[in-house]
Amino acid sequence: MNDEERRATLDAIGAEVRACTRCRLHLGRTQAVPGEGSAATEVVFVGEGPGANEDQQGRPFVGAAGGLLTELLGAIGWRREDVFVTNVVKCRPPGNRDPEPDEIAACGTYLRRQLEALDPALLITLGRFSLQTFMPGARISSAHGTVRPVDPSSGAVDALALALYHPAAAFRQAGLRQTLFEDMTGAPDALVRAREGRAARRATPESNPQATTAMANGRAVPPDPPAEVSPDPPGQPVAVGTPSGVADDANQLRFF
Ligand code: URA
Ligand code: SF4
Secondary structure: OOHHHHHHHHHHHHHHHHOOOOOHHHHHOOOOOOOEEOOOOOEEEEEOOOOHHHHHHOOOOOOHHHHHHHHHHHHOOOOHHHOEEEEOOOOOOHHHOOOOHHHHHHHHHHHHHHHHHHOOOEEEEEOHHHHHHHOOOOOHHHHOOOEEEOOHHHOOOOOEEEEEOOOOHHHHOOHHHHHHHHHHOOHHHHHHHHHHHHHHHHHOHHHOHHHHHHHHOOOOOOOOOOOOOOOOOOOOOOOOOOOOOOOOHHHOOOOO
């Protein structure tokens, strides 16, 4: 799939989501929130479900939690329009209650198809429901800030996931704001590692049938960078813990 085909696929999924009645959450929604962002991205953020603002606007993370998400991206020099942002469930649970297992299962088909189309290298999970989708059995209190391979049944067939607390949790528990910013500094390094893993597996596709599938999907190995931009050689120092919190150039997303 080229980026134009990815865009068309994502738009078609979005149209299905906006008309969806697969679970009871459609009954209380104002608008469904399929997700939005770059079709060419290597990085997908997955939250829990729309809140009141998202339900009104039909766009993900546009309220207070969204403001914090944008700040978190800015802290590592990434821009929101260069990533894709979506949720485990696409319609607002009444009163912002937790999504139910059957709702997550019903809506999972859309998230899976979005991830199949995007074939991201890095998933960033926001909160425990997203974490459970990509790292089944993991607990947020111990998993936050860690990077693990993604369960390929999620639709992301060759990806790493970085687990973050949900941004909204920082409004309930003041200490978590600092933790979120600290954990987010691991994202550039996680992306570099994810790229390296994918490039290595594609060099020897027989060692990884999933990578072969991903390759058959047409997602290219990251292109050679322009001459003036340094590539991501193995052993490149990573930006984790730099005082400014700003990533090295080599750790920027390739589409920036
Ligand atoms: N919280 C979420 O999990 N998702 C949104 O889109 C907004 C708030
Ligand atoms: Fe459909 Fe998902 Fe909305 Fe349920 S939450 S109605 S499955 S789009």
